[in-house]
Amino acid sequence: MPEFNVLVVDDEEDFRDTLVKRLRKRNLDVQGVESGQKALELLDKVRFDVVILDVKMPGIDGVETLQEIKRKKPLIEVIMLTGHGSVEMGIQGMKLGAFEYVMKPADIDGLMEKMRRACKKKFFHEEKIRQTKEP
Amino acid sequence: MASKKHRILQRKIICMALFFAIVPLSSLGLTIYYQFRVAYTTRIMQDLKNMAENRQHTIAIFLKERTAQLSLLVDGYTFNRLKDQEGLEEAFSSLQRHSRSFVDLGVIDADGRHLAYVGPYNLKKQNYRDTDWFNLALVNDKYISDVFMGFRKVPHFIIAVRGWSGDKPWILRATINSEVFDNIVGSAQVGENGDAFIINKEGILQTKPRSGGNVLEQSEYSGLIKAGFGNRVAMKGIGGEKALFATRWIKDKTWLLVIKQSPQHELRPLTIARFISIVVFVGGFFVILLSGFFITRLMMARLIQSEREKAALDDRLIQSSKMAALGKLAAGIAHEVNNPLAVIKEKAGWIQDLLEEEDVANSVNFKEFSDSLDKIDRHVERARKVTHRLLGFARRMEPMNERVNVNRVLDETISFLENEAKFNNIAILTDYFEELPETMSDSAQLQQVFLNILDNAIDAIGKNGEVKIQTTYNSEEKYIAVLFFDNGPGIPEEVQKKIFDPFYTTREVGKGTGLGLSISYSIMEKLGGRISVDSQDGHGTVFTIILPMKKG
Numbered sequence: 159m160p161e162f163n164v165l166v167v168d169d170e171e172d173f174r175d176t177l178v179k180r181l182r183k184r185n186l187d188v189q190g191v192e193s194g195q196k197a198l199e200l201l202d203k204v205r206f207d208v209v210i211l212d213v214k215m216p217g218i219d220g221v222e223t224l225q226e227i228k229r230k231k232p233l234i235e236v237i238m239l240t241g242h243g244s245v246e247m248g249i250q251g252m253k254l255g256a257f258e259y260v261m262k263p264a265d266i267d268g269l270m271e272k273m274r275r276a277c278k279k280k281f282f283h284e285e286k287i288r289q290t291k292e293p
Numbered sequence: 294m295a296s297k298k299h300r301i302l303q304r305k306i307i308c309m310a311l312f313f314a315i316v317p318l319s320s321l322g323l324t325i326y327y328q329f330r331v332a333y334t335t336r337i338m339q340d341l342k343n344m345a346e347n348r349q350h351t352i353a354i355f356l357k358e359r360t361a362q363l364s365l366l367v368d369g370y371t372f373n374r375l376k377d378q379e380g381l382e383e384a385f386s387s388l389q390r391h392s393r394s395f396v397d398l399g400v401i402d403a404d405g406r407h408l409a410y411v412g413p414y415n416l417k418k419q420n421y422r423d424t425d426w427f428n429l430a431l432v433n434d435k436y437i438s439d440v441f442m443g444f445r446k447v448p449h450f451i452i453a454v455r456g457w458s459g460d461k462p463w464i465l466r467a468t469i470n471s472e473v474f475d476n477i478v479g480s481a482q483v484g485e486n487g488d489a490f491i492i493n494k495e496g497i498l499q500t501k502p503r504s505g506g507n508v509l510e511q512s513e514y515s516g517l518i519k520a521g522f523g524n525r526v527a528m529k530g531i532g533g534e535k536a537l538f539a540t541r542w543i544k545d546k547t548w549l550l551v552i553k554q555s556p557q558h559e560l561r562p563l564t565i566a567r568f569i570s571i572v573v574f575v576g577g578f579f580v581i582l583l584s585g586f587f588i589t590r591l592m593m594a595r596l597i598q599s600e601r602e603k604a605a606l607d608d609r610l611i612q613s614s615k616m617a618a619l620g621k622l623a624a625g626i627a628h629e630v631n632n633p634l635a636v637i638k639e640k641a642g643w644i645q646d647l648l649e650e651e652d653v654a655n656s657v658n659f660k661e662f663s664d665s666l667d668k669i670d671r672h673v674e675r676a677r678k679v680t681h682r683l684l685g686f687a688r689r690m691e692p693m694n695e696r697v698n699v700n701r702v703l704d705e706t707i708s709f710l711e712n713e714a715k716f717n718n719i720a721i722l723t724d725y726f727e728e729l730p731e732t733m734s735d736s737a738q739l740q741q742v743f744l745n746i747l748d749n750a751i752d753a754i755g756k757n758g759e760v761k762i763q764t765t766y767n768s769e770e771k772y773i774a775v776l777f778f779d780n781g782p783g784i785p786e787e788v789q790k791k792i793f794d795p796f797y798t799t800r801e802v803g804k805g806t807g808l809g810l811s812i813s814y815s816i817m818e819k820l821g822g823r824i825s826v827d828s829q830d831g832h833g834t835v836f837t838i839i840l841p842m843k844k845g
Contacts, residue, residue, distance in 0.1 A: 170632055170635070170636065172636045172639075172640070173632070173635050173636045173639055176636070176639035176640055176642070176643045177639055179643055179646075180639065180642055180643050180646050183646050241628060241631050241632070262631060262632070262634075262635040263631070263634050263635035263637075263638035263639070263673060263677060264635070264638075266642050
């Protein structure tokens, strides 16, 4: 039983595939897609706890995708993946509800730590909602 | 300090100024001098001409009067009365009563016999039949001779008047007192060298010139007659000496009155005028030369200064445009390099993950794999730092606008480096301007600049030395200046030019990115300030930060 479900959205295939493999090895249920469009489509079908979202992508960029995700599934926590040049976009993403931003090249342990905290937050929210619904 | 180009320009301007000043100056001087000369010469000539006319007139009257006196005797006395010695003496004494112009008086008959004579010479027995004057006197009513020796062997001239006794002519002859006549002529000898004399048509002297020569000798000025001098005034060179001559015909154009004036005397005011004009010209020349020199020197100083200012401005413009271009390039490179770096890091991480698999851990080369992965990871990290700093240099982030106390920012910065400085035995001294006002700026970015400079200073000194930080406030031009002095080895001039260029480093490979000062430079530009370096090789370095005073 994996800890939680992760969706990696990044257009750089080598990076995405490797990150997916490494996260799977850390006992997570991980899937990777190459664009914001695909991510949104997949979110409709599959349940994810955390989305790792590159801010710079062709097509719909990270910030727009983030807004769409938050509109569809407000409880999903998003971690923005930025280059050095796009720190501002990461900060903007946090203003728009992203959990955190991580600069590339990311350190895997740091990323794991952040994802765990994001998940904890999500599970806490879900628990609260369940409690308000139950009585 | 003036370069060769400036010296040439200065010389050109001076030459041009001299030319445009000297041409009108000299033409004005020459024109005035020339006009003055013409006017003055005309006046001198006129004076000379007047004098000559005056003398001509006087001589003409003198001769006419003397002739008239003799005519009166011829008409008033009878031949018989005058040929008588007593009668002649009476007539002579009546003549002498009016003037002492006559020396003697004689009566001669048609055959040339001297019938009666009154005078100092013993001439009574002389016969004049063969003399030139006598034959001429016989055919003329009145006759005035040229100067001749005659029987008395003394130069003289005579006036003869013809009378008639029946149908036979007789002659009353008188000798003119040469002294009296010479006085009349000589009164025109004015000035120190002025001369006046009479020559006849053959150029024989009739009166004695002041300048030498005797009566009856050929005059050295006889050339005047050949040169066509009649009633004229002109400058003429005779015998190698130039002189002013005024000549008049007298005695029915048989005598020429010559009045001579030396130009040295008469034209002395002209010589003085010429001398004065030359002095004024030379003086003016030097005044113009001097003023030209000083004015152009002043101009050159201004020119050099403005050129220097322009060069400094150009340098700054070039530097900042270079920075902008390099900034864009750096950002592009950083982006492009960063993505592959991320992939490399992930791949290395993945291999690392796989190394934990049991079969690989048992491999003989496991340690080699692990070490290589560590190295890859470390160098990715190193490359990441470079791209990070590159982006920091290129980043177009708006600076914060907060109240900044520069002294406090400096203190903070020093605290970061204190340990490193102490370890290397480097003292960090501060000399703050205590009432330094706060300014609106970005303290974090300022701190980065200060840190870069201090870090470089400590690095440059190595061990044992000191860094002095001084802050000042210029209330007039409203800026804060921070100066960092170090007593390190200094920076050679060719290095100073490149010191703010990105990637320029003097440190060994891997120790420095060469971005610190270029980042500082672009930060200071963004903050509206300036950073500059001044160093003498071997005598330490001063970095100066100028921060504009901005009120919040």
